[in-house]
Amino acid sequence: MADRPSVLFVCVKNGGKSQMAAALMRHRADGSVEVHSAGTRPGDAVNGLSAQVVEEVGASMAGEHPKPIDENLLRRVDRVVVLGTEAAVDPVEGMAGSIEVWTTDEPSTRGIEGVERMRLVRDDITDRVDALIDELSRHTAPVVRVYEPALCCNTGVCGPDLDDELVRFTADLDHLRSRGADLQRHNLANDPTAFTTNTAVADFLRIAGSAGLPLTTVDGVTAVTGRYPSREELVRFAGVTSSTALPTGVTDLGLTSSAPTGGCSPDAGTGCC
Incomplete structure (x- = not known):
């Protein structure tokens, strides 16, 4: 599977949204995409509610932990996806792929908190992940x-x-x-x-x-x-x-x-x- 497209999901702490996106991509793509995640200022642990709601749809964050961006990985992946507007990723010389930003749904602005908030975030990210899988599948020719x-x-x-x-x-x-x-x-x-x-x-x-x-x-x-x-x-x-x-x-x-x-x-x- 060395010719798989590759994606790096990034947020600030790499404990919530970027981990969710990575878990959902691994689950939905079923091995057809090489998946990574990282944080611009990594936290100490994965968000428990994030892990809970992705498990509800069959995905998993098991064994994952927050980590910083690896510049070599940033340079070689086909797509860098930044979740939210708080994190910023600057391009590096020789990058093979492109950077895009997902301005994800934020239910807390509508007064929705807790696990219900996280489920809505998960569903929004799932739709975006599915669209990205479709896009990448159309660009895997040598x-x-x-x-x-x-x-x-x-x-x-x-x-x-x-x-x-x-x-x-x-x-x-x-x-x-x-x-x-x-x-x-x-x-x-x-x-x-x-x-x-x-x-x-x-x-x-x-x-x-x-x-x-x-x-x-x-x-x-x-x-x-x-x-x-x-x-x-x-x-x-x-x-x-x-x-x-x-x-x-x-x-x-x-x-x-x-x-x-x-x-x-x-x-x-x-x-x-």
């Missing part, structure tokens, strides 16, 4: 990024001669994107920021130089260097499967096996893109 050298254009049909490998790669990429794959390509000529802001890519470029490109990463891990990934590799990296039999003469991605003809050649009057 993240594939291809970092290319400086190209006149990246279609493979820019110039007098076709670049068959680039034509094939472009077609495969477009097809997989149409099937929901999270695939992006970055050209050193027109998107240098993508290279400089990614530490792993910047280090690769510093050591190997542009001659080492293309570089393909999957969820931030280097997968292929010095060439474009093959069709089979792209399918595997993107986590896309097909159960539909394809007609004769069509590849396993639904693409014709023959390369397109023509290009933006000088003879065509278009020159280089």
Whole structure:
């Protein structure tokens, strides 16, 4: 389950709302989400009423205790959720995810206290947790990024001669994107920021130089260097499967096996893109 999305819930003391959210997320997500909680100023113990009301719906805070924010955890999780407006979490350099604030229901402003108050807080947090689970489940496809050298254009049909490998790669990429794959390509000529802001890519470029490109990463891990990934590799990296039999003469991605003809050649009057 190493590819599970991850969430860090934060409140001030990490004894009440953030612990409730974490317990409810563990219960509702049933292991599909990596769950953590922490406090900006951790208290001494978990709130007893909070533990009681989550147990009423089958969740549990057993074995949990207030703890401070781990900066390494803050940097790597996919989502940081701050419960309430009293706690504040500042982003750190290299964060993989985003920070959001849940302004949760506060029944005490309506004169509701005790266990009834806590049940209403629990129900509000439960609705928010369910919505977050739905959101995260839609964004669990592998993240594939291809970092290319400086190209006149990246279609493979820019110039007098076709670049068959680039034509094939472009077609495969477009097809997989149409099937929901999270695939992006970055050209050193027109998107240098993508290279400089990614530490792993910047280090690769510093050591190997542009001659080492293309570089393909999957969820931030280097997968292929010095060439474009093959069709089979792209399918595997993107986590896309097909159960539909394809007609004769069509590849396993639904693409014709023959390369397109023509290009933006000088003879065509278009020159280089």
